[in-house]
Amino acid sequence: MAAILLAGITLYAVLGGADFGGGLWDLLAGGDQRGEAPRRLIDESITPVWEANHVWLVFDLVIFWTAFPHAFAAVMTGVALPLWLAVGGIVLRGAGFAFRKEISRLPLQRALGATFALSSLVTPFFMGTVIGAIATRGIPANPTSANQQAWTNPTALLTGFLFVAACGYLAAVYLTGEAARRNERPLRAYFAHRAQGSAIVAGALSLALLAELHSSNRELYSHLTDRALPLMIVAGVCGLAVLVLVSTSARLIPARVVAALGVAAVIWGWGVAQYPTLLPGSGLTLDNAAAPHSVLVALVVLFIVVVVIIGPSFALLFSLQSRGILLDAGEGALAEATDHVPGAERSGLVAPGQPSSRPHASLKDSVEGAVMIAVVLFLRRRRRGR
Amino acid sequence: MNLSGPLLAAVQVRSEVVPARAQMAATLGFHIILACLGIALPTIVLLAEFIGLRRHDATAMKLARRWSQAMAVLVAVGAVTGTVLSFELGLLWPGLMRRYGAVLGFPFGVEGLFFFLEAIFTAIYLYGWRRLSGWTHWLTGLPIAVSGIFGAMSVVAVNSWMNQPGGFTERGGRIVSVDVWQVFFNHAATYEMPHMILAAYLVAGFTVAGVYAAGILRGRRDRYHYTGFAIGFVPAAILTPFQIFVGDTAARAIAQDQPVKFAAMEYVQHTSTHVPEWLAGVFTGGQVYGGLKIPDMDSLLVGFSPGTKVIGWDTVPASDRPPVVWLIHLCFDAMVGLGFLLLLVGVWAAYAWWRKRRLPAPRLFWLLGAVSGVAAIVAMECGWVVTEVGRQPWVVYQLQTTNQAATTNGGVIASLSIVVVLYAVLGVATILILRLLARRWRRSDTEQAAVPYGPELEPAERAKDKVLS
Ligand code: HDD
Ligand code: HEM
Ligand code: HEM
Numbered sequence: 001m002a003a004i005l006l007a008g009i010t011l012y013a014v015l016g017g018a019d020f021g022g023g024l025w026d027l028l029a030g031g032d033q034r035g036e037a038p039r040r041l042i043d044e045s046i047t048p049v050w051e052a053n054h055v056w057l058v059f060d061l062v063i064f065w066t067a068f069p070h071a072f073a074a075v076m077t078g079v080a081l082p083l084w085l086a087v088g089g090i091v092l093r094g095a096g097f098a099f100r101k102e103i104s105r106l107p108l109q110r111a112l113g114a115t116f117a118l119s120s121l122v123t124p125f126f127m128g129t130v131i132g133a134i135a136t137r138g139i140p141a142n143p144t145s146a147n148q149q150a151w152t153n154p155t156a157l158l159t160g161f162l163f164v165a166a167c168g169y170l171a172a173v174y175l176t177g178e179a180a181r182r183n184e185r186p187l188r189a190y191f192a193h194r195a196q197g198s199a200i201v202a203g204a205l206s207l208a209l210l211a212e213l214h215s216s217n218r219e220l221y222s223h224l225t226d227r228a229l230p231l232m233i234v235a236g237v238c239g240l241a242v243l244v245l246v247s248t249s250a251r252l253i254p255a256r257v258v259a260a261l262g263v264a265a266v267i268w269g270w271g272v273a274q275y276p277t278l279l280p281g282s283g284l285t286l287d288n289a290a291a292p293h294s295v296l297v298a299l300v301v302l303f304i305v306v307v308v309i310i311g312p313s314f315a316l317l318f319s320l321q322s323r324g325i326l327l328d329a330g331e332g333a334l335a336e337a338t339d340h341v342p343g344a345e346r347s348g349l350v351a352p353g354q355p356s357s358r359p360h361a362s363l364k365d366s367v368e369g370a371v372m373i374a375v376v377l378f379l380r381r382r383r384r385g386r
Numbered sequence: 387m388n389l390s391g392p393l394l395a396a397v398q399v400r401s402e403v404v405p406a407r408a409q410m411a412a413t414l415g416f417h418i419i420l421a422c423l424g425i426a427l428p429t430i431v432l433l434a435e436f437i438g439l440r441r442h443d444a445t446a447m448k449l450a451r452r453w454s455q456a457m458a459v460l461v462a463v464g465a466v467t468g469t470v471l472s473f474e475l476g477l478l479w480p481g482l483m484r485r486y487g488a489v490l491g492f493p494f495g496v497e498g499l500f501f502f503l504e505a506i507f508t509a510i511y512l513y514g515w516r517r518l519s520g521w522t523h524w525l526t527g528l529p530i531a532v533s534g535i536f537g538a539m540s541v542v543a544v545n546s547w548m549n550q551p552g553g554f555t556e557r558g559g560r561i562v563s564v565d566v567w568q569v570f571f572n573h574a575a576t577y578e579m580p581h582m583i584l585a586a587y588l589v590a591g592f593t594v595a596g597v598y599a600a601g602i603l604r605g606r607r608d609r610y611h612y613t614g615f616a617i618g619f620v621p622a623a624i625l626t627p628f629q630i631f632v633g634d635t636a637a638r639a640i641a642q643d644q645p646v647k648f649a650a651m652e653y654v655q656h657t658s659t660h661v662p663e664w665l666a667g668v669f670t671g672g673q674v675y676g677g678l679k680i681p682d683m684d685s686l687l688v689g690f691s692p693g694t695k696v697i698g699w700d701t702v703p704a705s706d707r708p709p710v711v712w713l714i715h716l717c718f719d720a721m722v723g724l725g726f727l728l729l730l731v732g733v734w735a736a737y738a739w740w741r742k743r744r745l746p747a748p749r750l751f752w753l754l755g756a757v758s759g760v761a762a763i764v765a766m767e768c769g770w771v772v773t774e775v776g777r778q779p780w781v782v783y784q785l786q787t788t789n790q791a792a793t794t795n796g797g798v799i800a801s802l803s804i805v806v807v808l809y810a811v812l813g814v815a816t817i818l819i820l821r822l823l824a825r826r827w828r829r830s831d832t833e834q835a836a837v838p839y840g841p842e843l844e845p846a847e848r849a850k851d852k853v854l855s
Contacts, residue, residue, distance in 0.1 A: 047513070048509040048510075048512075048513045049509060051461065051462065051465050051505040051508070051509065052502065052505040052506045052509055054465060054469070054505070055498065055501045055502050055505050057469065058468070058469055058472050058498055058501060059495070059498040059501075059502070061472050061473070061476070062472070062491055062494045062495050062497075062498050063491075063495065065475075065476060065483050065487040065491055066487060066488055066491020066492060066494070066495060067488075067491075069483055069484050069485070069486075069487030069488050069491070070484050072476055072480075072483055072484070072487055073476065073480035073481070073483050073484035073487070074480075074484075075476075076473075076476030076477050076480045076483070076793075077480045077793060077794065077795055080477055080793070080795050080797075081797075083473060083476075083477060084473075084477065084801055087469070087470055087473045087477075088804070088808070090466055090469050090470070091466045091467070091469075091470060091808060091812070092808075093466075094462050094463070094465060094466035094469075095462070095463060095466060095812055095815065097462070098458070098459055098462030098463065099459070099815055099819055102455075102459065102819050102822060102823060103819070103822070144794045145794055145795050145796065146795050146797075291487075291488035291491070291561070291564075292488060292561055292562055292563045292564055293563070294563050294564050294565070294566070295488045295489075295491065295492065295561075295564045295566070298492050298495075298564075298566045299491075299492070299495060302492070302495050302496065302499065305499065306498070306499050306502065309499070309502075309503070310499070310502045310503070310506070313502070313503060313506045313507070314506060316506075316510070317506045317509055317510060320510060320514065
């Protein structure tokens with residue numbers, strides 16, 4: 001059960017996380033002129049997929065409260081404030097993103113764009129602090145009121161920053177790939193640099209976090225460095241590999257898969273290290289806090305159905321997207337995608353980088369990779385996980 | 387470790403409860419409008435595209451394309467407001483989730499499955515207009531329409547379970563086993579699910595119709611506006627009588643299963659026979675002020691005979707009765723009244739079509755058409771107030787009170803204030819954006835009129851698209 005939850009979190013992190021990271025780069029893209037090209041790429045890559053990716057969050061929440069209702073209530077009470085802030089970020093981001101496309105007046109568009117970009121940072125940061133609070137035994141089994149210290153200790157704040165950096169890192173790697181697919185050389189180099197930069201930042205933050213855990217949760221630290229060590233090593237190797245791959249490899253599929261794998265390894269490392277504790281320091285474990293058996297069985301069946309039905313649908317979505325069938329290069333807004341303007345129609349004919357004959361370039365593979373990994377790990381862990 | 391400790395907490399109403407209820411009501415009331423559009427608008431768009439493809443009708447095709455643009459905005463707002471609700475269930479009602487999370491989780495999980503399908507195919511449909519060929523594109527829309535219906539069934543399963551809980555065993559404050567099938571298809575689901583899904587179709591259909599009726603009233607009497615009106619209006623008007631029938635069935639079921647709620651809906655103070663029906667009227671201090679009293683009617687409606695006994699709210703102690711009965715009663719009357727108003731508009735149109743093969747000409751008809759969307763939304767909101775306020779003080783009927791479910795954290799006033807402001811801005815922005823789209827369309831229409839082969843080009847252009855992809 002815990003494995004399903006972790007798989008869901010992983011998928012949200014590697015898919016939804018990249019969408020949040022897009023906001024980071026949008027924010028840092030500079031003025032209207034200079035930032036135009038990267039913003040356009042970010043926009044076009046996120047638009048068709050963010051809602052579908054976002055559903056993983058909802059699904060993870062549901063699995064959490066269904067499988068571990070007691071722990072869910074504890075988290076929702078104990079660290080209510082950062083959760084409220086993360087929710088606020090979600091609302092503003094979605095609305096800002098959806099609205100800015102339809103607005104043609106520049107100042108308003110800028111304001112909405114800034115809303116989108118800023119709130120893209122807020123949500124992962126506060127989610128990070130929540131995880132940090134859990135990891136540092138900040139959440140008791142039956143909290144009656146929120147505890148602001150729980151999520152403002154150095155470990156929790158570091159986790160928040162790590163989440164932001166990781167989102168930016170994933171986004172930069174994916175966007176490098178997207179730019180490569182479209183043969184946009186300067187953009188490719190642009191995002192490759194940022195991918196490398198954020199990889200280093202994320203790596204440094206991870207090490208700092210590990211050092212912090214040494215004092216704030218000794219048990220977790222020691223598990224991370226013994227039984228979760230292989231996963232930690234995988235994460236490190238992936239990070240280093242991306243540093244190289246992102247500027248060398250031709251088609252960049254490996255870079256994206258490896259980046260996603262690295263992030264997945266960190267998440268699973270955390271899971272392995274914490275096993276079988278659910279909320280450290282609260283006495284809640286996977287065993288004593290789990291929902292009745294029949295509910296867990298129903299959830300497992302549901303998850304399998306989701307993977308069977310949704311997997312191919314996602315594959316279809318990403319493959320259509322990567323073939324340029326959803327929103328064409330250079331034509332951005334939905335207004336033009338749906339409304340018939342003869343001039344725009346013609347420019348669609350000559351749109352650059354329209355690789356309709358290359359069905360398997362891109363995100364699709366990394367997603368399928370991630371799904372496969374998740375499923376394999378899930379099947380392996382399920383035996384022990386329950 | 388004591389798992390059941392907080393379950394026994396606080397007996398008197400805590401100060402967090404009222405703002406938490408207000409916040410839940412505000413966010414749900416907002417989300418439900420978008421949810422209705424999310425459930426039913428895709429079907430209406432598909433209907434327009436179907437007509438466009440089948441009859442080579444360029445106007446219908448144009449409408450379908452344009453409604454897709456509006457859908458993109460609405461779906462985004464629906465998704466974020468829905469996510470807020472998922473968090474709120476935990477943040478505002480941890481007591482409910484701690485005790486019953488395992489039970490009501492499964493329907494929500496099923497809902498998640500359909501959200502995935504809906505989100506994925508919405509993306510393909512919306513952004514595939516240019517590159518997917520006619521019928522292929524139409525087919526990518528079908529999963530959206532279907533998953534909207536099943537998604538609605540799943541959420542409403544949760545709500546109806548709260549009204550008629552069952553399908554689980556509880557021992558010592560802990561759930562020990564759950565029958566997910568019985569939870570999903572609980573006693574109240576049989577009428578709540580169809581009633582809500584029909585409501586969604588009425589809301590979406592009449593809203594679309596209302597927009598174009600308003601345009602027609604302003605003198606835009608062209609084929610474009612009449613087609614837009616008809617594609618929304620016809621399905622909604624056809625479904626209205628079914629909605630009234632299901633609602634009537636629901637009311638009778640509630641008289642049986644949730645008698646105190648029913649008593650509040652109909653002002654039944656004491657259990658008796660020959661109970662009168664009150665139309666409107668305000669109940670305070672043991673008296674009904676204003677309103678029209680129809681003798682024996684309530685008994686007749688419940689059991690088809692004036693001698694039918696109807697249970698009054700005096701059967702339970704005052705602490706187990708819902709608050710503000712007049713609100714429940716007036717909302718119920720408003721829903722029923724608006725339901726019949728919508729029926730009337732539909733009958734009028736049907737009559738005119740039968741006699742003259744055209745829509746009614748009187749301005750009154752178009753005025754009614756223009757407000758029909760708002761009327762359907764108000765009826766739907768009123769229905770939810772009946773359901774939710776009528777269930778008080780229970781959150782899970784006769785098992786857990788709202789008071790026990792609410793968060794013990796302070797500061798709900800703060801989140802409530804922020805949410806109200808944020809949602810007001812969000813609501814206004816959504817409407818402004820939609821109007822902006824409409825204005826842009828109108829401008830492109832006047833410009834295109836200058837082009838010799840305007841919208842008529844569309845089938846040919848599709849063929850070109852086909853070659854392209
Ligand atoms: C367009 C909207 C609409 C219209 C025209 C009607 N309703 Fe309704 N009604 C709803 C929309 C709605 C709703 C918002 O969808 C509710 C709230 C909960 C639910 O399942 O449906 C509802 C609830 C609801 C309930 C309470 C269910 C509960 O507490 O569980 C009753 C008894 C009725 N309705 C009865 C009627 C009757 C007799 C109508 C006859 C005209 C009617 N409704 C028209
Ligand atoms: C299936 C979906 C729904 C679920 C699971 C749900 C759940 C809840 C919960 C947990 C509460 C708080 C506890 C309580 O006051 O009883 C609540 C209250 C409320 N909800 Fe719903 N609800 C749903 C749909 C709706 C919708 C669509 C509306 C639309 C207006 C609505 C209106 C309200 C109102 C007005 C209250 C406050 C009742 C009061 O304080 O008197 N609900 N709901
Ligand atoms: C407590 C009550 C509710 C919760 C927790 C809830 C949760 C959610 C969530 C999380 C989403 C976003 C999914 C996405 O990312 O696309 C959503 C959207 C949606 N919800 Fe709700 N919901 C509630 C009430 C309702 C009700 C009463 C209905 C209708 C019957 C409904 C129907 C929908 C639909 C159709 C969408 C998709 C909207 C769109 O994207 O167009 N929800 N809801």
